[in-house]
Amino acid sequence: MIVDQARYRDGQRTGCQDIHAELQAIRSHRRAEAEAENATPSSAAGGDGPDPTGSGAPSSDFLWVGLKDPSTETFDRVVGDQLHLHPLAVEDAVQGDQRPKLERYDGGYFAVLRPLRYLEDTQDIESGELMVFLEEDVLLTVRLGEATPLDGLRSRLEHEQPEALAQGPWGVFWAILDLIVDQYLDIEDRVQEDLEELEAGIFSADRRVTSEQIYRLKREVLEFKRAALPLQRAMRLLLGPSSPVPMEEMRLYYRDVADHLNLVIDNTESQSRLLSDMLSAHLAQLGVRQNEDMRRISAWVGIAALPTLVAGIYGMNFQVMPELTASVTVGGREVYYGYYLAIGFMLLICLGLYVVLHRAGWLGPSLTERLRAEQERDRQRRADARGGEPQRRSSAS
Template sequence: MPSLSQLRPSIRSAAGRNRRADRAAARAEAQRPARLRVPLSAYVVDCAVYDDGERLPGRWTHDEAIAEVRERGTGFVWIGLHEPDAEQISGVAQTYGLHELAVEDAVHAHNRPKLERYDETLFMVLKTVRHVGNADPTTANEIVETGEVMAFLGRDFVVTVRHGRHTGLREVRRRLEDDPEQLRLGPAAVLHAIADHVVDSYIDVVRQIETDLDAVEAEVFSPGSTMNPEQIYVMKREILDLRRCVMPLVGPMRKLSEGYSALVPHDVRSYFRDVDDHLGGVAEQVAGFNELLTTLVDAVLAKISMRQNNDMRKITAYAGLISVPTMIAGVYGMNFDYMPELHWSFGYPMVLLIIATICTLLHRNLRRNGWL
């Protein structure tokens, strides 16, 4: 059996080989492409701490911001996210205690406007809209583009999640930061500002759609118009999309104005009542647009029916004119031996004259009666 002194050289060589193998494996691991993982900061549009109506200086992560607020005992956090995935929003959800069902809705979007209460958090979904400008509304394929804004409202935080390219809240944040009195009302003031911004966009879109509908209405009722009813169906589809954004929001906005949750203080409810009033006006206009488009569809179909009737009358009139020479030629084409004026030298021109006279009189009567 070899002694320890004899085994030491082989042990040292084996250890050296193991260390070289470990270094080679480390180098290979470093050269291997790492799995791409997008950090949370890529989805964070802005994260700010507000205290006494003022924004605190500095850059904050979502956990540092809420820790600062709870250490102070005053103020709140507003963090804005843009289209995060489930993995990226999970850290915010754990830190702020967001309910998993609401988080799932915020990630996948495509929700109806709604207001839900989870323990000490409110979750609100608002549909945003943008008018797609077209040079000629009578040939447009898209009029309204939609997006979503979701808001988690807590005692000392607001988390907003946006979906869509036109739903930016940067201007809303700037206006609030320029109005410290409003920010002192707390996180509910942020929710009101977002709702007010969304409803104001509804008003702008409704005003632009009203202009488009005026152009379509003028085209439909103009003399000689041949507008395709499919274009009105396109507009009706877009109005229904707008209706699905506006109508379901009426109930949640009414709840916020009537004291649905203690997270919305009494001072903020009056602001929500103003938004609710504007939203009601928009809902009435959208319902009116839907009825107007139904009327325009009926008018276009009636005009098409009238054109078809006129075409059928013209076809019938010309068929009557053609039937006169056809009938006379058919009679003389029977080739009987004893037919009137068959062997008369003036028989052929006489028949032509009779055909021309009858057709002329018939054409005059048809034109007098509006068939031609």
């Protein structure tokens, strides 16, 4: 469907009831300007010939049409034969699922952009698609999906930045790129907050982070990279020696967008590497905790095995065992001490083995307990530092 359509001249919006009629009027006006320039004395005296855009300046009279989720029939009805859109570009715009790119076709350019949207409830990144057809006197934007940030852009340009509209289609295209890259920066800040929260949870004592959470955030970062990284090549084309941007001053604005995009890509690469390290650290901690659990189990099994061995020996029902009949006379009463001797021996070896295993670290504090103790010491050190700061200031004064 058609979202909006308007004709712009010198940054001001004018009515547009019929796309084809307005486009013909724009081109007729441009031809008239070219003919008038050809008729000037400077041209007749051997000038460089006609320049309908005014010494390389962009056209300030153009048509901006916005479509959303169009079909091939919609393209045929809206565009008709006035725009010479390449069938491959039209197919990409209708079907979607394209990588960000900038391609040149006869008479114009075709750009694919990937706007993103951060969902607060699920902490997911939703991707949309924005196709832009650029010609000298027309700009056609095609939105696919809901994550497209153009709802307020046209109104903002009309009321706050008419100078961008005065630069023609390439001025509007800069505004679109600037909006999308600024959106990337905002989403990157949100992802960084999620990453720092996960990083704190990995090394916390309550083990509140799972491998699934880390992998999920890494997947969102990869989605981010798929949107931003291919756009870097398109920006190099816009700033290269054969740049289609008509004015050097306008290229400065494109260069600023490219700088922001490079910053986004660098930070995203760092986040991806950090998430890989976090996942490795988390898995290593799980392995350490499992090893600690196995050592604890093995230690207690070893402690229980020795008294079991002693009890097994005395449970074999031999007729002659010296300790069974060993006795002493206490107060004229004969006391058999074999049972007490066996129990005491079992307790003694259990205690000795416990001391040995505890000193070896098999029965010491777990990793969780050590992390909790370390966090408590850190909090205490920070509290002591804050408490000592006023005293140092007062003594210094």
